[in-house]
Amino acid sequence: MADNKKLAFLDYKSDQNVRWCPGCGNHAILNALQKTLAELELPKEKVAVISGIGCSSRLPYYMDTYGFHTIHGRASVIASGVKVANPRLSVWQITGDGDALAIGGNHFIHAIRRNVDINVILFNNQIYGLTKGQYSPTSKRGFISKTSPYGTIEYPFRPGELTIGARGYFFARTIDKEIKLSVEVMKAAARHEGTSIVEVLQNCVIYNDNTHQEITDKRFKDDRTIILEHGKPMVFGKDRNMGLVLDGTKLRVVTIGEGGITEKDILVHDAHSEDPTIHLKLADMEYPDFPVALGVIRDAEAPVYDQCAAEQIEEIRNKSKIKTFHDLVTSGEVWEVK
Known part of the structure; x- marks a missing residue:
């Protein structure tokens, strides 16, 4: 224990x-x-x-x-x-x-x-x-x-x-x-x-x-x-003066303080x-x-596989008429061999 x-x-x-x-x-x-x-x-x-x-x-x-x-x-x-x-x-x-x-x-x-x-x-x-x-x-x-x-x-x-x-x-x-x-x-x-x-x-x-x-x-x-x-913000660099911006559909590296770039322009x-x-x-x-x-x-x-599997098993178990092994072997067509 x-x-x-x-x-x-x-x-x-x-x-x-x-x-x-x-x-x-x-x-x-x-x-x-x-x-x-x-x-x-x-x-x-x-x-x-x-x-x-x-x-x-x-x-x-x-x-x-x-x-x-x-x-x-x-x-x-x-x-x-x-x-x-x-x-x-x-x-x-x-x-x-x-x-x-x-x-x-x-x-x-x-x-x-x-x-x-x-x-x-x-x-x-x-x-x-x-x-x-x-x-x-x-x-x-x-x-x-x-x-x-x-x-x-x-x-x-x-x-x-x-x-x-x-x-x-x-x-x-x-x-x-x-x-x-x-x-x-x-x-x-x-x-x-x-x-x-x-x-x-x-x-x-x-x-x-x-x-x-x-x-x-x-x-x-x-x-x-x-x-x-x-x-x-996606800021990096030894002096924390570089960052990433979205230019159209592409990422671009910029320097904060150059070309009017401020930290507010940096992607979050x-x-x-x-x-x-x-x-x-x-x-x-x-x-x-x-x-x-x-x-x-x-x-x-996103949905998690093992959780979904457990939930599905429980749902099927609750709906099923078969609850025990005896129920299973005596379900469906049953006949006796002599």
């Missing part, structure tokens, strides 16, 4: 040695998740952490909660089943860009479309780490790897675009080493009813070191990223809008043309 003491993030750590490379961004993501659960005051027996295959998918071993290390690309299926079977659980799916968007791509988009109430943490390091350095569905075009020695000729998936295109209602983005921001978006994901996708820009120190360096380096991060907050972020048009534009922004959007980009309401 669970006690009533308030848990700290250390209470969510298992007794297993963490077997990730020193300096891997996964360490910070693990700490952020544990801090999130502690701040949400979730009892350990009400948390289930489900993963597929990959470096990121070792995370359930390091959580002192329920967990399931499943098979490649199938974590969305297992997580969905866990939530539908036991809606009282807070279900967290841990996956990587290869696990979720390649072999698991079909399951990923349909979990989003169904809007099952699960929280998906997508580690995006733009590489296959566990299998030793092949390019992944999010690797940049021209990326040189063991499976693309002359540079990949494929265009990458954009996880935000994919999420919103699959009729997703929650998408957020953070950076592995930005633990405070990660905790805030994970808490928002947990509070959202429906599928929550949190993309974490994560660094693989062995096979793709510094892949996000152009926007994560502290020397110019403030000028190359924008942290979105619902109800606040509406994460809760049902219309995903602006959310999609924000999710797709890329450096150097735009700052990369961080924080909660989309957080809208």
Whole structure:
């Protein structure tokens, strides 16, 4: 039986040695998740952490909660089943860009479309780490790897675009080493009813070191990223003098104080809008043309699959004449074999 003491993030750590490379961004993501659960005051027996295959998918071993290390690309299926079977659980799916968007791509988009109430943490390091350095569905075009020695000729998936295109209602983005921001978006994901996708820009120190360096380096991060907050103007920059405006149907970066631009001209972020048009534009922004959007980009309401399933079962049960197993086996055409 669970006690009533308030848990700290250390209470969510298992007794297993963490077997990730020193300096891997996964360490910070693990700490952020544990801090999130502690701040949400979730009892350990009400948390289930489900993963597929990959470096990121070792995370359930390091959580002192329920967990399931499943098979490649199938974590969305297992997580969905866990939530539908036991809606009282807070279900967290841990996956990587290869696990979720390649072999698991079909399951990923349909979990989003169904809007099952699960929280998906997508580690995006733009590489296959566990299998030793092949390019992944999010690797940049021209990326040189063991499976693309002359540079990949494929265009990458954009996880935000994919999420919103699959009729997703929650998408957020953070950076592995930005633990405070990660905790805030994970808490928002947990509070959202429906599928929550949190993309974490994560660094693989062995096979793709510094892949996000152009926007994560502290020397110019403030000028190359924008942290979105619902109800606040989309202002960014080291001097907080840049912002986003809508020019026709396109976003445009402007400098406050130039050309008559004031902060009143800057777009105000509406994460809760049902219309995903602006959310999609924000999710797709890329450096150097735009700052990369961080924080909660989309957080809208929609019917939730597991809740709808439970309501449908209850409605059918109340209408059905069959209440017991005996009712079932003696219903319809019945005959006796002698």
